[in-house]
Amino acid sequence: MSRLTGEFVLRSGRTATEYFDKYQFEADPVLLDQLAEQMAVLIPEGTEVLAGLEMGGIAVVTAVARHAKLPTAFVRKQAKQYGTARLSEGAEVAGRRVLVIEDVVTSGGQVVISTEELRKLGAHVDHALCVIDRQEGGSEALAEAGITLRALLTRAALEAAV
Ligand SMILES: O=P(O)(O)OC[C@H]1O[C@H](OP(=O)(O)OP(=O)(O)O)[C@H](O)[C@@H]1O
Ligand SMILES: O=C(O)c1cc(=O)[nH]c(=O)[nH]1
Structure with a gap:
């Protein structure tokens, strides 16, 4: 139900x-919970904090954390301009092994940007976990940035299932 065809700018x-x-799958609580349960199994050993990326990664990280029983951080695209003025909200990331949680990975650009920002905050980020890897160079781009990508689903698997 989440797979659309047409012309899209990414x-x-x-x-x-x-x-x-x-x-579409994040707005369905039963489906999201099923995906999250399966993602929790893929969390690398030693992970101390799950960090979900704005915006789609926030619902995913919250759902995964319920199964993993790990604290979560919510990572903005830009630091808030007022109040706490934080880029990363919630659990402290400094000095902790942080797993980046994302919904879809295409080029890997957003995960690389957010990982760089988390590292500047003192987080140790070696891995990312996503729902869908579109297999368009994302895992290679992440590898260059020192991040291993794990995915619940790949584009190839989703296409094969149709
Ligand atoms: O691997 P990349 O080439 O960086 O592309 C994937 C990114 O693009 C989408 O974000 P978008 O900005 O559309 O998302 P939002 O609705 O989650 O804010 C997706 O949620 C990833 O963050
Ligand atoms: O690369 C993107 O921006 C992107 C691709 C996709 O399939 N879904 C999505 O939400 N974002």
């Missing part, structure tokens, strides 16, 4: 004829 600026609307 975050990376690329265009695609296929788009996974993550908000």
